[in-house]
Amino acid sequence: MNKQTIPYHKTGYFSNLMLDYISGKEIIQPFYNNPNSIEGYKKQLEEKQFSEGNRKVLLQSLTEQYQGLNLTDLVQKNIESLNQSNTYTVTTGHQLNLFTGPLYFIYKIVSTINLVKELKKNFSDKNFVPVFWMATEDHDFEEINHFNLFGKKHEISSVQTGAVGRMKLEGIEDVFSQLEETLNGRTGLESIVEKLKNYYQSDKTYTQAVRALVNDLFGKYGLVIIDGDDSDLKREFIPFIQSELLARTSYTAINNTSEKLENLGFKKQVNPREINLFYLKDNLRERIVFEENSYQVLNTVFKFSETEILAELKNNPERFSPNAVMRPLYQEVILPNLAYIGGGGELAYWLQLKQMFTANKVEFPVLVLRNSAIIIDNGTQKKIEKLNLSLTDIFKSEEELIKAFVKAENEIEFNTETNQLTEIYTAIAEKVKLIDASLEGTVNAELQKSLKSIDMIDKKLVRAIKNNEEVTINQLKAIKDKLFPNGSLQERKDNFIYAYLLLGETFIDDLMNVLNPLEQELVVIN
Numbered sequence: 001m002n003k004q005t006i007p008y009h010k011t012g013y014f015s016n017l018m019l020d021y022i023s024g025k026e027i028i029q030p031f032y033n034n035p036n037s038i039e040g041y042k043k044q045l046e047e048k049q050f051s052e053g054n055r056k057v058l059l060q061s062l063t064e065q066y067q068g069l070n071l072t073d074l075v076q077k078n079i080e081s082l083n084q085s086n087t088y089t090v091t092t093g094h095q096l097n098l099f100t101g102p103l104y105f106i107y108k109i110v111s112t113i114n115l116v117k118e119l120k121k122n123f124s125d126k127n128f129v130p131v132f133w134m135a136t137e138d139h140d141f142e143e144i145n146h147f148n149l150f151g152k153k154h155e156i157s158s159v160q161t162g163a164v165g166r167m168k169l170e171g172i173e174d175v176f177s178q179l180e181e182t183l184n185g186r187t188g189l190e191s192i193v194e195k196l197k198n199y200y201q202s203d204k205t206y207t208q209a210v211r212a213l214v215n216d217l218f219g220k221y222g223l224v225i226i227d228g229d230d231s232d233l234k235r236e237f238i239p240f241i242q243s244e245l246l247a248r249t250s251y252t253a254i255n256n257t258s259e260k261l262e263n264l265g266f267k268k269q270v271n272p273r274e275i276n277l278f279y280l281k282d283n284l285r286e287r288i289v290f291e292e293n294s295y296q297v298l299n300t301v302f303k304f305s306e307t308e309i310l311a312e313l314k315n316n317p318e319r320f321s322p323n324a325v326m327r328p329l330y331q332e333v334i335l336p337n338l339a340y341i342g343g344g345g346e347l348a349y350w351l352q353l354k355q356m357f358t359a360n361k362v363e364f365p366v367l368v369l370r371n372s373a374i375i376i377d378n379g380t381q382k383k384i385e386k387l388n389l390s391l392t393d394i395f396k397s398e399e400e401l402i403k404a405f406v407k408a409e410n411e412i413e414f415n416t417e418t419n420q421l422t423e424i425y426t427a428i429a430e431k432v433k434l435i436d437a438s439l440e441g442t443v444n445a446e447l448q449k450s451l452k453s454i455d456m457i458d459k460k461l462v463r464a465i466k467n468n469e470e471v472t473i474n475q476l477k478a479i480k481d482k483l484f485p486n487g488s489l490q491e492r493k494d495n496f497i498y499a500y501l502l503l504g505e506t507f508i509d510d511l512m513n514v515l516n517p518l519e520q521e522l523v524v525i526n
Contacts (some may be wrong), residue, residue: 001503002392003514004272005521008372011395013379013489013522017266018344021351022520027264031257031351033364036518038122039339040366048088048363050336054236058334059083060231062224069215073224076405082224082336086126089224090115090371091331092341093133096142096157096164096206098175099147099196100213103491103499104343106368109214109516110508111343111370115219118460118518119338128338132214133331134228136165136207137153138276138322139285144206147495151485154178162283164322165207165229172200192500217508226335229280234317240329240360241277241313241320245288245295246306248274252323253356261352269349270472272325280321287323328353332362339366341517372514373523374490377502380482381526383475391524398480402473421450 008014008022020028024035033047034040062079071079072142081087092108100106117126138144144164146155156175160167176197183189198211211225228234234241244250250311254272262268279297287298288309294426296303304312313320322330328350331337340350347367357364376384384394393401425447485493499507515525 001514002523002526003509004526005519006391006395006524007521010392011522012397013372013395015266015344017348017349018369021347021367028351030355031261032367033354034366034521035289036339036366036368038118038518040117040331041123044338044363044366045088045126048154048336048338050085052085054334055085055336055449056081057232057236058336060235061230062226063086065211065225065230069212070109070219071215072219072222075215075219075224076286078127078224080352081127084127087129087336088126088129089337090119090333090339090341091131091133091335091337091365093135093168093331095138095144096210097134097144097147098154099200100210100496101144101147104372104495106217106496106499107373107491107515108341108343108370109218109223110511111368113218113223113516114371114512114515115339116222116370118516131335131337132218132223132225133227134207134210134227135327136163136227137163137280139163140166141167141277148207148485148493149179149182149495149497152178152182154182160283162282163229163280165205165227165284166282167206169200169202169204169206169209172202186501188500188504189497189501191505192497221512228330229318229321231316231318233467234320237322237330238313238317238324238333239517240333240502241317241322242310243274243360244277244326245309245313249359250276250329250356251271253359254352255399257352257355264346268352269345270325270352276323276326278321279324280319285321288320323357324349324355329357329360329362332357334367337365337366341368341370343370346487368517369520371517371523372489372491373511373515373525374483375499375502375525376483380479384481387472387475387479389479394479394483398477402476405472405476418451418454421454422447425450 009019017028021032022036034043053446057078059082062082066079082089090112094105094108095101097105109130112132113130116130119126120129139162141158141164142159145158146153148154154175156169156171158167158170160170165365179193183193196213196214199216201211207227207229211227214223214225251274252492254270258268273287275288275290278285279288279300279302284300286300289296289298295306296302296307327339331340342350349365354364387405389405393404396404425443427441430439432443483490496507499511503510508524512526
């Protein structure tokens with residue numbers, strides 16, 4: 001296996017906000033705390049506070065959540081170490097996508113585990129635990145009910161409602177039938193399919209299946225999996241839920257930050273609500289709003305006075321579910337966390353939250369852009385080599401790549417002629433303006449017409465060559481389709497089964513060897 005890297009800014013797939021963040025541009029610095037560097041982590045360790053009482057609750061909750069699951073010695077050791085004052089976590093999280101969904105689900109976790117290794121090298125007197133946060137309380141079923149493999153979408157249907165983590169895997173047998181049809185007898189995948197069948201069963205919930213699979217894949221690396229849908233953990237968060245209900249400071253703080261980002265030319269990723277909480281029960285997760293002097297749960301009959309909702313919070317904290325902008329705060333309150341690892345879209349909305357964290361007097365974590373990678377199979381690699389394409393070439397748009405290739409192959413270039421034409425018209429303009437300055441505009445207009453004519457000839461010539469180079473053009477298109485399906489990065493479309501097919505049972509070990517979250521470049525694996 002061969003590793004190459006390309007700077008994110010040369011790929012065309014990362015936002016200006018993320019490029020400015022990872023490059024440490026001064027205009028972005030007010031929106032985060034410490035940078036993703038060893039010096040940044042040193043400062044973060046000095047600032048992070050986490051009480052002994054919180055550690056005991058965390059340890060107890062994790063012990064209960066892992067009941068019935070086979071723990072590796074390293075996972076058990078990591079959980080127990082959370083009770084020690086010198087233990088900190090590095091966290092990533094994701095929705096409960098079917099069969100883990102897109103490949104970057106795996107890259108997130110690998111990045112997290114590898115960052116822990118780097119921190120251990122640099123701070124030997126501390127313990128660091130990689131944590132995967134399961135977004136069990138999300139209720140957008142359409143976002144998690146499918147995965148893509150070899151260009152085909154595999155989907156599970158359901159009429160269940162509420163938090164997806166509590167849903168049963170009804171209809172999973174149909175998904176396995178779809179998968180077997182797609183695999184069509186491919187060898188080398190029997191073990192992973194059997195693993196999926198062991199964990200994804202119709203009587204299991206999404207939470208149970210995802211926890212079991214992720215534990216199987218990453219348990220040997222010490223990954224600790226946490227479910228925020230937990231009564232004891234929510235109880236630790238009661239003061240912040242109460243503040244959200246009564247003071248609604250998040251709304252103002254986030255909007256202030258969002259306005260500052262927008263004034264710098266960046267788009268906001270999330271819009272806060274006045275109350276950023278849901279009411280959660282079986283088959284129900286609906287927004288809490290304050291209307292007509294009472295707290296109401298939308299689309300239900302539930303209505304509370306201030307006294308009643310505070311009593312409900314005290315007696316049943318598990319019924320209060322933070323939304324997308326409150327979940328990060330919840331995470332940082334219940335974990336001794338140093339850093340959060342996420343994709344570009346996630347970190348963009350985290351950058352809207354710093355003022356909210358400050359208002360709640362909670363330390364803001366280091367934000368780490370997860371590793372991104374492209375896996376190139378042997379067949380595609382041979383096509384790339386045959387066509388003599390460079391690493392940067394494959395990141396061009398399909399049209400740009402084809403045009404550049406056919407021009408280079410046929411030695412088509414009108415730059416010399418264009419420059420000569422420009423010089424001629426410039427000389428003419430210099431002469432005519434000595435007699436009548438108004439004619440200079442006429443000369444320049446004629447120049448633009450001539451340049452457009454050359455451009456038109458250029459385009460027609462490229463089209464003619466394309467017709468003669470059909471085989472080569474199809475090879476270029478095949479390369480783009482394989483590495484950038486539907487114009488997107490491979491990691492956002494293909495499932496981890498694809499990586500398993502190419503790299504074998506050691507695919508996670510292989511990824512561990514090439515993905516380093518302190519190296520902020522896209523990795524290309526041949």
